[in-house]
Amino acid sequence: MNLKEFARQLGLSPTTVSRALNGYPEVNEATRERVMAAAKRLNYRPNSRAQRLATGRAMAIGHVIPIANKHEMVNPVFADFIAGAGETYSRNGYDMVLSVVPDNDEEAAYRELKARGTVDGVIVHGPRMDDPRVRLLTEIGLPFVVHGRASGSQTPYSWLDVNNRRAFRRATDFLLDLGHRRIALVNGLEFMDFAMRRRIGFTEAQEARGLTPAPELMSSAEMTEGRGHAMAASMLALPEPPTAFLVASMISGMGVRRAVEERGLRIGRDVSIIIHDDDLSYMKNGEDVPIYTATRSSVREAGRQAAEILLSLITDPSGEPQTRLLEAELIIGQSTGPVPAPART
Amino acid sequence: MNLKEFARQLGLSPTTVSRALNGYPEVNEATRERVMAAAKRLNYRPNSRAQRLATGRAMAIGHVIPIANKHEMVNPVFADFIAGAGETYSRNGYDMVLSVVPDNDEEAAYRELKARGTVDGVIVHGPRMDDPRVRLLTEIGLPFVVHGRASGSQTPYSWLDVNNRRAFRRATDFLLDLGHRRIALVNGLEFMDFAMRRRIGFTEAQEARGLTPAPELMSSAEMTEGRGHAMAASMLALPEPPTAFLVASMISGMGVRRAVEERGLRIGRDVSIIIHDDDLSYMKNGEDVPIYTATRSSVREAGRQAAEILLSLITDPSGEPQTRLLEAELIIGQSTGPVPAPART
DNA sequence: CCAGTTTTCCAAAGCGCTTTGAAGACTGCG
DNA sequence: CGCAGTCTTCAAAGCGCTTTGGAAAACTGG
Numbered sequence: 239m240n241l242k243e244f245a246r247q248l249g250l251s252p253t254t255v256s257r258a259l260n261g262y263p264e265v266n267e268a269t270r271e272r273v274m275a276a277a278k279r280l281n282y283r284p285n286s287r288a289q290r291l292a293t294g295r296a297m298a299i300g301h302v303i304p305i306a307n308k309h310e311m312v313n314p315v316f317a318d319f320i321a322g323a324g325e326t327y328s329r330n331g332y333d334m335v336l337s338v339v340p341d342n343d344e345e346a347a348y349r350e351l352k353a354r355g356t357v358d359g360v361i362v363h364g365p366r367m368d369d370p371r372v373r374l375l376t377e378i379g380l381p382f383v384v385h386g387r388a389s390g391s392q393t394p395y396s397w398l399d400v401n402n403r404r405a406f407r408r409a410t411d412f413l414l415d416l417g418h419r420r421i422a423l424v425n426g427l428e429f430m431d432f433a434m435r436r437r438i439g440f441t442e443a444q445e446a447r448g449l450t451p452a453p454e455l456m457s458s459a460e461m462t463e464g465r466g467h468a469m470a471a472s473m474l475a476l477p478e479p480p481t482a483f484l485v486a487s488m489i490s491g492m493g494v495r496r497a498v499e500e501r502g503l504r505i506g507r508d509v510s511i512i513i514h515d516d517d518l519s520y521m522k523n524g525e526d527v528p529i530y531t532a533t534r535s536s537v538r539e540a541g542r543q544a545a546e547i548l549l550s551l552i553t554d555p556s557g558e559p560q561t562r563l564l565e566a567e568l569i570i571g572q573s574t575g576p577v578p579a580p581a582r583t
Numbered sequence: 584m585n586l587k588e589f590a591r592q593l594g595l596s597p598t599t600v601s602r603a604l605n606g607y608p609e610v611n612e613a614t615r616e617r618v619m620a621a622a623k624r625l626n627y628r629p630n631s632r633a634q635r636l637a638t639g640r641a642m643a644i645g646h647v648i649p650i651a652n653k654h655e656m657v658n659p660v661f662a663d664f665i666a667g668a669g670e671t672y673s674r675n676g677y678d679m680v681l682s683v684v685p686d687n688d689e690e691a692a693y694r695e696l697k698a699r700g701t702v703d704g705v706i707v708h709g710p711r712m713d714d715p716r717v718r719l720l721t722e723i724g725l726p727f728v729v730h731g732r733a734s735g736s737q738t739p740y741s742w743l744d745v746n747n748r749r750a751f752r753r754a755t756d757f758l759l760d761l762g763h764r765r766i767a768l769v770n771g772l773e774f775m776d777f778a779m780r781r782r783i784g785f786t787e788a789q790e791a792r793g794l795t796p797a798p799e800l801m802s803s804a805e806m807t808e809g810r811g812h813a814m815a816a817s818m819l820a821l822p823e824p825p826t827a828f829l830v831a832s833m834i835s836g837m838g839v840r841r842a843v844e845e846r847g848l849r850i851g852r853d854v855s856i857i858i859h860d861d862d863l864s865y866m867k868n869g870e871d872v873p874i875y876t877a878t879r880s881s882v883r884e885a886g887r888q889a890a891e892i893l894l895s896l897i898t899d900p901s902g903e904p905q906t907r908l909l910e911a912e913l914i915i916g917q918s919t920g921p922v923p924a925p926a927r928t
Numbered sequence: 929c930c931a932g933t934t935t936t937c938c939a940a941a942g943c944g945c946t947t948t949g950a951a952g953a954c955t956g957c958g
Numbered sequence: 959c960g961c962a963g964t965c966t967t968c969a970a971a972g973c974g975c976t977t978t979g980g981a982a983a984a985c986t987g988g
Binding site: 595596597598599602609610611614633635636637638639 | 966973975
Binding site: 281282283284285286287288290291294296298303305312313314316317318320321324325327328333334335336337338339349350353354355356461462463464468489492495496499518519520521522524525529 | 626627628629630631632633635636639641643648650657658659661662663665666669670672673678679680681682683684694695698699700701806807808809834837840841844863864865866867869870874
C-alpha cells in the first residue's frame, strides 16, 4: 500500500495525508486523528526509501568497522557501545548502518558513505593519536563524533571520552596509598589514544610522589586474556616482581588473575589488581560485590551520549563541535589490599 | 554531483551513463570505459537513496537486537557474528542495518522493517524453542535466516546452526572416557534452543552408557562470569562434588575456573573443564596451546555463511528454505585430565 | 453581509535514479 | 543504392514520498 492508494481510501489528497502523518500544523486535528487511525488500521507506513529520497536525508548513522586482513579482533566493547547508541537512534527514528571493511579501505568507505548519501553522519571508533579520519571527515563534510579522542588533531572536532588519565591516576594513587611501590601497568596498545592517556595518568601519580615508574613494569599489548596472562606472567617472574597490577580491561584482568594464581599467589592479599571496567553487560564485574577493584565507566552510556551529540550536530549543522568528558568512578572490590609485608625473597 | 549533471559533462544521456555504470550489455565498450574513468575522476557515485527507490530494493539486511527493559545483556557473540555477516554484505554491496528495540516491541520492529521497505531480509538471532518470529516473518513475507534453530516450528524455514547436541555429546564422552562419573553441566538458559540441545547431548552420552545424570549437577543460567562462578561454587560445595564441568561458554568458564581455584583445586588435575568456544576474536582460547579443552565453532564463520544463505534467498525468492549444520571440533587443551583417584572425602 | 483573515486542503513539481520503448547510426547483402 | 538487421544511444515515464504555491472553505469583525 502506498500513499496515493491510502489517501484515496481516506478520500483525502496525498498532501494532506503526508502532512497529517508528519505532524504539520496546517491540518485539522480531527482529520489528523482520522488519518492516524486509518494508518494503524490499514497498517500503512510511508516507504522509507521514497521518504529518504524526497527529504534528502538518510535518517541513518554509519559505524565503520575496520577488519584487518586476517584475524583482527572485533573490539569487545563494540557490542555494548552499539547497543547504547542504537537506543538513541531508535528513539529518534534513525537507523544504524554498520560497514565492515578491510582496514586499508577505511578511507574509501567513508568517502562512499558520503558520496552516496547513505548516512547523515558517523561515529568514529578506536581513535589513534593524530587519527587521519578526523581530517578526512572534516574535509568531506560528513558530520561525526569520535568515541575517544584523537590527540594531535589540528582541527577542532566533536568527541566523547572517558577521563582515562584521571581514572588511572586515581587508581595508581589508591595503590600507592595502600603502600604498593612495585606497581605494574598492563596496558592496551599505546598507539591507541586511550591507552596513551592511561599511561600518562599512571606515570603522573608516581612522579607526583617523587617515584619513578620502573620500565620493566610497564607493558602494552592487545587487551585479550592471553596477552594479559603473558604480560603478567613475565613480570611476576622478575627478581623484584610487582605487588600490584593496573590492568586495562576486564578481559586482560582475567589473564592477569590466571598468571597470579598459577604462581600460587592470592589476589587481594599477595597481589592487588585494579582493572578498568567498561561495565559491559555480558562481563559484569560481580553481581553485588565487585570482584575487582576498578575504574568504571559504562561504555553503553557512552554510546547513548555520543549518539545524542551526533544527532544534535546533524540537526543543527551550524553549531560548534561538541565535546564531553565522562569521569570514571573508582569502585573498591576484593582484588586489592595493603602491600604484603616484604617477607618474600 | 548527480547523474544528470555527470551525464551532461560526458555529453551522454543519463540513460546511457546509468547503463554503463551498471554493466548492461547494450552500451559500447569504449563508451563504458570512458564513463567509468570519468566517474572515478570526478568521484561520481550514484545516490543510494534514489537508487533504492528506483530499483525497489533496499540493498540492506536487518538485524534486530532486542534489549530488555532494564539491563538485559547484549549477546557477547553478537559482535563476532556481525563482523562475519558484515564481510559478506560488503562484498555483495549490501548494507547492514541494526535495530535496537525494547524486547516487547520486537514484533513491531519486524513489521515496520517490512512495511517501510527498509531492508530486503533479516537474520534472526538467539532463537527460542518454538520461536514466534519464524511464523511472523513467514507470514509477512520478509526473507530471513535463523542463526540457530527454533525447534517446534511448524513451517519450514532457513537456518544455520552448530550441531550443539553432537558437540556436547562428544565432549561428555571424552570426559567419560577419562573416567569421570560426576560430570556437571553449566548450561546457558534452557529456553534457548541451543542450550536445550546441548543438554540433550550431555544426557544422551551418559544414558548411552547406562548412567543417569545427577540432577543436582545440571544447572542453567545466563552465560556470565558471575553466574558461572555461582553455579560451579554451589556444586563444588556438594557432598559429592563433580570432578568435571561441561560449560556453555568461555565466559562462564572463567567463572567456573575462579570457583575451582577458590577451593584450592587445580584445573586439569583435580577438576576438568570443557567449554564451548565460539572462537571470538577478543576471547581466544589461548594463542597456540588451548587453555581449555573445548568444543569449538567459529561464530564469525557462522555469520559469513548465514549472510550468504540470506542473500541467495533474496536473489532467488522462489527457492526452498536452506539449512546448514556446522560441526564443532573437539580441541584438547590443558583443562582436562583423568579423573583423580578417589582420595578425597 | 462582505472584505479580510485564518484554516484546511489540494495539484503539481520535484528528489536522483532505473527502465521501457523508440529512434538514430551502422552493418552487410542483394 | 536501399533495406533488413544489429548496435548504440536517448526521451520520458515512473519509483513513493515531500513540499511549494495556491485555491477553496470556514471564520472573523465591523
